[in-house]
Amino acid sequence: MSTPTKDQIKALEQSRQRLVQLTHSLASLIGSLNQSDPLPSWPSLQSQATILSNNLLSISEHLSENQPLLSSLVAYPGPDFPGRTQAPTLEQLLRTKLDPRVEDWVARGRRRAVPDTNTNSNDNGNNDGNENDNDHDLSEHDLAELWHWAPVEANREARQRDWGGDYTLEEREGGVANVVTGLRRVLDDGEDDMGSTSGSSEGEGNEGQGEEEEMEVVGVRMRPGAGLLPVVVGLSLILLLGARMVMAPVVPLEGILRFMTTGAQPSQR
Amino acid sequence: MHELLLFASVPAHQHHELLQQLAGLTAMQPRHRLERRLIFKAYRKPGLINTRVGASQDLQGNEMQRLNKMLNGGMFYTQVVGPLDESDFGLSSSPSAGDPDDAAMSGTDEIPTNRPAYSYENQPWKLEFRDIPEAGTRSAVTARLMASSSLPKGDISTPMTAWGYSFVSEYVVEGDIFVLNDIVIFLHRVLHYPTEPQSHEPRRELPPLSDMTLLERSGSYVLQASITVQDGGNQEMMKTASQHLFGLREQLKSAVRLEQADRLSLDTRAK
Numbered sequence: 001m002s003t004p005t006k007d008q009i010k011a012l013e014q015s016r017q018r019l020v021q022l023t024h025s026l027a028s029l030i031g032s033l034n035q036s037d038p039l040p041s042w043p044s045l046q047s048q049a050t051i052l053s054n055n056l057l058s059i060s061e062h063l064s065e066n067q068p069l070l071s072s073l074v075a076y077p078g079p080d081f082p083g084r085t086q087a088p089t090l091e092q093l094l095r096t097k098l099d100p101r102v103e104d105w106v107a108r109g110r111r112r113a114v115p116d117t118n119t120n121s122n123d124n125g126n127n128d129g130n131e132n133d134n135d136h137d138l139s140e141h142d143l144a145e146l147w148h149w150a151p152v153e154a155n156r157e158a159r160q161r162d163w164g165g166d167y168t169l170e171e172r173e174g175g176v177a178n179v180v181t182g183l184r185r186v187l188d189d190g191e192d193d194m195g196s197t198s199g200s201s202e203g204e205g206n207e208g209q210g211e212e213e214e215m216e217v218v219g220v221r222m223r224p225g226a227g228l229l230p231v232v233v234g235l236s237l238i239l240l241l242g243a244r245m246v247m248a249p250v251v252p253l254e255g256i257l258r259f260m261t262t263g264a265q266p267s268q269r
Numbered sequence: 270m271h272e273l274l275l276f277a278s279v280p281a282h283q284h285h286e287l288l289q290q291l292a293g294l295t296a297m298q299p300r301h302r303l304e305r306r307l308i309f310k311a312y313r314k315p316g317l318i319n320t321r322v323g324a325s326q327d328l329q330g331n332e333m334q335r336l337n338k339m340l341n342g343g344m345f346y347t348q349v350v351g352p353l354d355e356s357d358f359g360l361s362s363s364p365s366a367g368d369p370d371d372a373a374m375s376g377t378d379e380i381p382t383n384r385p386a387y388s389y390e391n392q393p394w395k396l397e398f399r400d401i402p403e404a405g406t407r408s409a410v411t412a413r414l415m416a417s418s419s420l421p422k423g424d425i426s427t428p429m430t431a432w433g434y435s436f437v438s439e440y441v442v443e444g445d446i447f448v449l450n451d452i453v454i455f456l457h458r459v460l461h462y463p464t465e466p467q468s469h470e471p472r473r474e475l476p477p478l479s480d481m482t483l484l485e486r487s488g489s490y491v492l493q494a495s496i497t498v499q500d501g502g503n504q505e506m507m508k509t510a511s512q513h514l515f516g517l518r519e520q521l522k523s524a525v526r527l528e529q530a531d532r533l534s535l536d537t538r539a540k
Contacts, residue, residue, distance in 0.1 A: 251484065251485045251486075251489075252278070253276060253277075253278040253491060253530070253531075253534075254530070254531045254534035255534070256278075256459060256484065256485060256491055257276070257491070257530055257531070257534040257535055258534040258535075258536075259440075259459065259484060260306070260440075260442075260459060261308075261346060261348075261399070261534070261535055261536065261537050262308065262310075262346050262437070262536070262537070263308040263346075263437045263438035263440075
């Protein structure tokens, strides 16, 4: 056994730095999740996730590059190590088994990874198109079925709604006057008695900007207990967007404003 | 004065609901408003342009340049706005109806039961100047310089011509006004006259209101929220005003999307 060379120490140092980076970005993510109220916006979460995955990627690259070195390295205390005062550190350093908690994580990760690698080798080995029946993912067949089912279902759901107004058909049939309405409901779509289910659709609407916000205007309301998949919600939003485009003004706002300022006839779309 | 604005397009089917929503929000009934708006365009008076190509020996070059700039630069479209009443529409103004005293003096046998006809001679006018919205403002509101002043009643095209403006066209704006604190909310749409004007000047008679055609055939409305700031140089005031507008935008978020207007669509510079 010889003392590590400069290169080897450098490799060790690099792994330390990358791990420090990873812990930092993890800590900042946790901190922002814990502290910021409301929760951080999607873009910021996304960018943090990207940073994390980049960190992980560089660490795993680095580890696999230096695998021979790292697996052959052995730590042992020198004679001048202050073993009495630094006993916990020493124990940490000399420990060969993983922390029980960490062991659990690793085991869980291994278990999850196994089926995936199995199917990959299956697909590579015999290309008979045998779909895996993994319970985490939908098979291609199931996906196709879902896509076939969803538009029809979404359309059906969409037809039951009156997209033009703020009242649903049920509300209209029951008499608009009976609906407890007023400004509060208008300003806050979640106020009415359908709030329990409309929450999910509004959640959809709030995520993005642009189109989805516009769709929030009408507010997709579902029957309680309809239990629709998010896919359907998304699709009905798309349908709704289409419907709105039909009703949209012929002359864009810019055209009207331009006419009002200079008298220039707006070009008809 | 400065004006901060946000706009939104309101589809016709949403108009009624929005009116009620705004009435609730502002705790006031809508004030119906009819306006005829005349668009005038500044033009260069022939003879004022005095370009001297290659006159390098001109000693007063600088001064001339400045004068030319003052005379030729800054040609703007300007609006002349006159308030109307629904009863003004659809009645031709008889030339003799100018003096109501005549009818009163002529005795009781001929009671002037006819409604007050639209009288172009008594139409009050307001000159409204709007600059092109400021460019590159970081806040998401349209801000522009504005000024308005009262004009003499009656025939307006003669004084306007004398001031170097030519009549371009006119239209009628129909809508409702709400006021919420310092925000003026104007939900309006543009109406066209059914016929082209015979002469190139403001019309003296108004057709029936029902004959007016919509500029936007689907009948959509424009929602305009505006705040007027007396001192546009006061950044603090401008900031507060835009904050108020953003507050309104937030309040109306579930109903309409108030946005900054396209700057060039409000370009009042005359080319």
